[in-house]
Amino acid sequence: MKIQPQDATATPRLLEVADLTVKFALRKGTLPAVSGVSFNLGPGERLGLVGESGAGKSVTGFAVLNLIAKPGFIESGRVLFEGKDLTALPEERLREVRGNRISMIFQDPMMTLNPVLTVGTQMVETLKAHRDISDKEATAIALEKLRKVYIPSPEKRLRQYPHEFSGGMRQRIVIAIALLTSPALIIADEPTTALDVTIQAEIMDLLLALCRTENMGLILITHDLAVVSQVTQKIAVMYAGRIIEMGLTQEIIANPLHPYTQGLIRALPQSGSGRGARLEQIPGIMPSLYNMPPGCAFHxxxxKKCALCSEEAPALLSRESGSLVACHCV
Structure with missing residues (x-):
């Protein structure tokens, strides 16, 4: 999918990802992890990147921040954020964007937080890395952000260490740190994976409320369509490094067109299916990057595959519903 030139009267774009391709140079050869991915995000918009493990979701999120470590590299494409191509910026300029204008929330808060520093020290150091302010001013901002994520007794919490918090509270701390610089965009990579269902719902509700009140853009990376259906406005379904269906969340949930998206939705627990009913599943597994099938990677x-599916990779094309779908059989 090619991104068209922006209309002067259209809503301004916060982020434009155009034909992004990420590869990994390994002993067995150079492997494509993300191939030709394109999407747009406006201020305050929320996009869900959905797919199984190995689909390329997290690599796409890291590539937006130009955080692909060797042996990975961005081979081609553009990532325009607030008009700047992040793939072409030197490292010093990228530091002005990372953790400042774009923040990232990772899967495991205990891997994000430093266990030997208090929460207050970590928050103050984060702020001072991006702002020329005093410790007192940084502490005041840290307290404000802790209140925003509903941390009780924030003055006391600033003096505590990560191990003194529950899993849900630690994730709220991580979100508060992501909010410190009032970013325009947050990339949340499976932010509720290690949490129980009740806490997951609380964290998702919190992210949604913050996006609305702070007018922040959100890229939510997850395998769970049920989560994105409650939080995001748009969905991009990924498979084997490519976007295979993209459109408005309500449209895709109600009327999925790609057989893979249909399979993901059928695999969700269905209300009214009866106690003990078996969950449907998609047969097989995601193909290895070392042994990608010819044509459509999902065939x-x-x-619903046909002869053409094993010969030619389908293009991502617009359908009557308004969604973009890469499938020969739709």
Whole structure:
């Protein structure tokens, strides 16, 4: 999918990802982890990147911040954020964006937080890395952000260490740190994976409320369509490094067109299915980057495949519903 030139009367774009390709140079050869990914995000918009493990979701999120470590590299494409191409910026300029205009929330808060520093020290150091302010001013901002994420007794919490918090509270601390610089965009990579269902819902509600009140853009990376259906406005379904369906969340949930998206939705627990009912599943597994099938990468698992599917990779094309779908059989 090619991104068209922006209309002067259209809503301004916060982020434009155009034909992004990320590869990894390994002993067995150079492998594509993300191939030709394109999407747009406006101020305050929320996008869900959905797919199984190995689909390329997290690599896409890291590539937006130009955080692909060797042996990975961005081979081609553009990532325009507030008009600047992040793939072309030197490291010093990138530091002005990372953790400042764009913040990232990772899967495991205990891997994000430093266990030997208090929460207050970590928050103050984060702020001072991006702002020329005093410790007192930084502490005041830290307290404000802790209140925003509903941390009780924030003055006391600033003096505590990460191990003194529950999993849900630690994730709220991580979100508060992400909010410190009032970013325009947050990338949340499976932010509720290690949490129980009740806490997951609380964290998602919190992110949604913050996006609305702070007018922040959100890229939510997850395998859970049920989560994105409650939080995001748009969905991009990824498979084997490519976007295979993209459109408005309500449209895709109600009327999925790609057989893979249909399979993901059927795999969700259905209300009214009865106690003990078996969950449906998509047969097979995500293909290895070392052994990608010819044509459409999903065709070995697809119940609707035709002869063309094993010969030619489908283009991501617009359909009557308004969604973009890469499938020969739709």
């Amino acid at each position: 070995p698992r697809c119940p």
